[in-house]
Amino acid sequence: MNFVRWLDEAGSPAELGGKAAAVRELLAAGLPVPPGFCLTTAAYRRWREMGRPDRLPPEVAAELRTAVDRLTSSGTAEFVPLLAVRSSAVSEDSPTASFAGQLLTRLGVPPGAVEAAVVEVWASATAPGPKAYVARVGAAEPEAAVLIQLMVPADAAGVAFTADPISGDPTRVVVNASWGLGEGVVAGLVNPDQWVIDKATGRILGAQVEDKEVTVVLDPTGGTRRVPTPPHLRREPALRAEILEQVWRLACRVEAGRGAPQDIEFAVAGGRVYILQARPITARPAEGWVSEFDSETDPDTVWTAANIQEVLPGLVTPLTWSAMQENLNYAFRKPYLETGTLTDPNRVFVAQFYNRVFLNVSALRDVASRAIGTSPEAVDEQYLGRTHGPDRPRRVFDLRKLPVYVYTTPKVVAFIRRTPQDVRRALNRLEPVLADLRARNLSALSLAELLDLRQELNREVREVGALHIATSSGASIFFESLLQFLRTRFGPDAYRLQASLITGLADVVSAQPGLELWELARLARRDPAIKLALLGRDPWSEIGRLESPLAGEFRQRLAGFLRKYGHRSVMEAELAAPTWEEDPNAVLGLVRNFIGLPPEAAPNLVIERQAAGRRETTRFVEERLGPVQRRLFRFLLRQAQLYVTLREQTKSLWMEVTHLVRRVYRELGRRLAEAGVLEDPQDIYFLTAAEVGELVQAGLGASEARLRIRRRRAEFERNRQVRLPEFFSGRPKPAFGEPPASAAAVLRGIPVSPGVVTGPARVIIDPRVQPEIRPGEILVAPVTDAGWTPLFLVAAGLVVDVGGPLSHGSIVAREYGIPAVVNVKTAVRLVRTGQTVTVDGYRGEVHLHPEG
Template identity: 30%
Template sequence: MNGEVHLPLVLALDDPAATLERVGGKGASLARLAAAGLPVPAGFHVTTTAYQRFVQEQGLQGEILAAVSSISIDQPSTLEAASQRISLLFAQHSIPADIAAAIRQAYAELGGGAVAVRSSATAEDLPEMSFAGQQETYLNMQGEDMVLEAVKSCWASLWTARAIGYRARHNIAPEDVSLAVVVQRLVPADAAGILFTVNPLTAAHEQVMINAAWGLGEAIVGGQVTPDTLVVDKESGEVVERQISSKDVMTVRTAEGTHEEPVPLEKRTQPVLSAKQVAELVRLGMQVEQLYKQPMDIEWALHEEHFFLVQARPITALPEPAAPREWKLPKANGRYMRSSVIELMPDPLSPLFTTLGLPAWNRVYKQLGEELGLSFLYNDSFLTTVNGYAYYDLSALNVRFKDGVRIITLSLKELFKLLKTAQKRLEEDARPRYAALSQQWEAVDLQQESAARLLEGVTELVKVASEYYLTIQSGVLPAAYMSEAAFTAFYERLIRRRNDPPALTFLLGFTSEPIRAEQALYDLARWASTQPRLADVLLQLSSEQFREVYQADALAGVDTDIWQSFRERFIAHLKRFGHAIYDLDFAKPVPADDPATLFETLKFFLSGEAPNPYDRQNEAQMRRERATLIVLTRLKRGPRLAAFKKLLKWAQTLAPLREDGLADVGLGWPVVRKMLREIGRRLVRSRALATEDDVFWLTLSELQQAVSLLDHGQTPESYQDIVSKRRATWKSQSTMNPPVALPQKGGTRVLGMDFARFMPARTEQESHDVLKGVGASPGRVTGTARVIHGPDEFQQMQQGDILVARITTPAWTPLFALASGVITDVGGPLSHSSIVAREYHIPAVLGTGMATERLRSGQRVTVNGDVGTVTIHEK
């Protein structure tokens, strides 16, 4: 028989050879449960070899393929006709004698009696799709003849109408499927049901759900009865929800098989399971989940106080878990705020950044605290998370007013020292050190490095990045804020006359890194416009299409040399500016990873409708110089002139330095992401992860363990289920609107003073047509709101839209070229959004606290940057 004579026709239930290919999905799962010592009814497998032999020796394969070749999945009648034709073929032929003999022998060794005969297809009960109910099960089969007939009926059920249609819709070729059969002792169940190791209604992974009914489990599976439903907390074992149904019918055994009969009246509303039985069933469910390392759907039966597992398969579809309803404080009397560096973390954090990034920041904060004499404040959890969002833990500052004054006084001396050396520390130490380490790792062949060395390098780069940011935060940023505030106050009160320009005029028109990035992209577009056909072809591409073609060697319709030149220029642009971050969390791509985010702005520049950014900057520079000359001419001499010149120089020096500093926060992120994704690639190869990017959803300790195993040639455990849970949790958390301060009532009280009126976000606003915020860039504009949650939505931004975002960072700057106004949840007069909006001369209202929650793309809104309001014109 061409080599197949050596393949087994029958296998013991727990035989190690019971693989998916030989015994199908259901059989392989039962074999795995039995081999692990779990309570599975004894039985045996009739392997796929037996099915294939039957089909081959009876000459059925050609007729089967001919029958299914004429189906149309949109016409159920064709599926039914094919199924009936194939079913008749099976009924007309007998099982070959040697196969029948092998089944008889296995049945006899099982002890004969009542058995369950279950179909087990080779494309069934798999994690990526569910074939549940596609093939048949026959219960209470007794005697050799009934068992053999049931086996053949199971084989035929591989070709039911629903199974044929299901496979066709999932592009599974009919010649690629086969069927095994599982024969097991029938459990004469007093009760039966289903256990889900995750709550299938809410996706709560900390809960299990149990369905239970009297008799055999077919009444539940077939929907003839509403079972009892119990939801149980895994950790405590407490039943958190209990629904006891009226169970009117149950499936029972008969001489010919099974049938439904009424449940005795006294048992209809009686709970099926006792508390002790519930606890035992949950324990078994947890063992199965740990064995498979993923959520499981388990069918069980109960007979004489003993549980039996009759089927287990991965849960293939879960709803998104519900977002938490409460903002539970890590410390009962704590104070938590979202400000400063947290403005660069608008979304919930990835597990890896939470366990690697935040600790690095906390270590440098602790060092700063020692320098300032504030070591009590900067502890190991100074940066912490609540519902996945980053918060500063300011609990140590929950003190009386006089103690707060003393703390501020003690730290002022050291703080002024840091401010005085801000520029030097940034330009001569922090940035060169950060750039050197980034360049060093960029030059390394990552594929040749051990996984442990890659992780060491990542840790090293994150440490230097945190030190770089703290250099900005402890020097350039506060110095810039103070210098602008001091100059503005002095100018508005002691210098400005009725027709003089506002103080802002003196601080615009400087070149900073985000502006240089915009001008470089404009230069690229201007060059592309001079090349034959290049601009026309690029303008026809979508962002998604550009993502696919920009690295290709050729582009249809464009001369190859021109395209190569464009690619070189574009890649050089990414190398120069592609490290700008959308989010401090290194799990988020940067433009160097996904340049499609820049493409809509590039197309805007190619269209010829975009203002020239050089002209805009030159105009602002001319207005600044003219205003300065007027003031200098008017003052001539004296203390006011000296103060004006000193304060102006201080503010003008620090304004662009602040933007340059922020623009380089992610200088090492492109290579950090490459290094982590290289580790991820190796974990995918070992099947521990499904994709390279799943590496960001591991914790540092998990990654360290996995890296150690990789380097020692061992296979790490699968993290795929853990990653899936964490991604789902992150997605639910991302729908929340984090309060700027916790607790939500009184959380703004720090150092004995209430900072509520200084906080930029106003999450407590009532639901009406006007949102209040901070007027951060003057002017008034009415337009179409465009809510953008992240770089993957940048392509939605159209020219003239009003940009609505949680927060913007330097990497968002290309959208400002398209925007007619800006609205954010978080931010103030000195945040990045404010600075760039002023440079682009577009109105901005920041710190609304809830714009992304209250506004929808397409609504007409008015942004009034003069008074800090957003008016909603359309619901």
């Protein structure tokens, strides 16, 4: 039987599979395609009939060797004698099931290793990932032919879409490209350059050149490897104008020949563009599309991004979700079960949809309905932003629930009285434990010992997380109770008074980094060399080379700062995210902002002024209360202040333990990559915690792990383009692209820190990339956590798309005394840097002034 079909020979998709059949069509149409052949589905069936052994059937191997010899000896000068071995399943690259990232590809395969590579490709067709994909999209079980071609020694490579993959606009061609092989682009290893081109004219409508840190190149001994991109090329466009024009013309020819919008992979070598493969752009997912790690949910359950996405903002990697999911649910369940406010021990409080984490508002409303002092309406305001004005008083006592209150109130009171002591005990117990763990040399531990340490730390994460939820619940109860007390006596002024009473507390942990960064800036002001180094591209290295006494003191203080706060960062609960300890330049970027501030902007002075205002507001309230009311007010105020500080303290402790887990996974990723099990240390974040254990203990093969990683990286990039609502019932409906821009002159949210200020906006998406903010500017952010709060010392006001009155950013904004409005939802999209805005922290409004 003939098991080989050359690309210039006739062959049906049933023999060649979808990918090879498409490549044969491209070659027949006169398009530049690397030479090659296909090992047909008949060969796959013969291998399957033999029980899927780890070698090829003898007759298949003989034909394959002959074909490889002919291909590699053809003397084609523009190609290298290494091969690309790609899957080509019968249903692969079809309009409804692309199988992108599901089946294995091997690049840079030496001729003598082709047989083993073919077996790997065939084995991948029956791996768990493709099986799940088959079930999800309703495709047939893949019969895998194998496409084998000469490798293009690519100078640059990428993907061209003949319709916008996000909006679906058929009049545009979108091109993504980077240096080296296309693996860097399609596997999501690099942020590629992007061009948007008018399909009809070839006119460039938009271009974005990225910092391309990594290049994937051929390894002369076989395979590929990742190398740092030369500095002079990192920010250079990967495609010259004449090459981009070639890509556009070829993409239009491919679409015209195949009759539908195409997803085209290409490579550039010696000034010529080669088409590697083309497939129809897979139809937009149906309404029932489910991402791999999506949670199950009832259709009536209400979910929100508020609060939880301060801890886990943006997309969450599979490793982080698998490590945090049960810990978070345990953290919520434990205090609520102890107080009797939760009746279902299996209630789910957190879920993930499309790599984003959401909080169960329905569960929190049920808990609130069983406790005096709070209410479901209070949950709505804190998490959904549904403000209940003075004309809509909230019910904090429901007579119908009297038997429930009789049962839960003694438990809640006992729990609240005990929690501050629990926090102190936890801090005392963990201080020496964490110091010992921080000092431990992880590189000296065996892989088994690292897994044991991971389990030990996981137990601590669970318990500290539960303590944080307990203090957060206490803060919520007393914050709400204080507000209701003030509303009955001061009406609409209650919000302003409450905010003024919960500020200037001095011991709010999350405000402390700003104090120490100020001291670093004070030192820098005294040494011109330090100031100059802070303006450089790599201030950490430049300051390390300075020899002045002040530079030595600066380094010493910075080292102390990193020992104390190095576990904090932007996206600090995401295990893949770099912390301040790992990225000191992020800290130094924040220090740079402080250098030009006047002495009166010192955070200790700011907090003292806030404390003076708090004392004045306290006197104002007490003077208008009778003796009994005054005692109740003092109790509620004392407890609200205490629990707000405890909330921030336990959050920091939680993140400190989480950072130790991160360090263990960093070490595991490094070891597995050095051993060749993973292609890159960062790949570990695209496995689950259980899979990491299986990989270490040889229960999961390296090939299967790599397949899952590639598939999940591709899905992660797809989900990056998905837009989800802030809150919803049941499963969210994923949308692509941006919604139509609003013409509203006033944006509304929740007022969380009083005051009114007008100034130019500074829109910052990620302070690690955009650390600069100038005095007098209004900080506009998608979400805030500990990595953002030092910016608050410079900002004149704060606008945040996500958040509530007890959000991390809200607490620190009150502590620093800047007007703030959160839960605005669309500010990042609608406000432009430099645009004049007015932040009204009394009314919860952001006024957008006309530009120009």
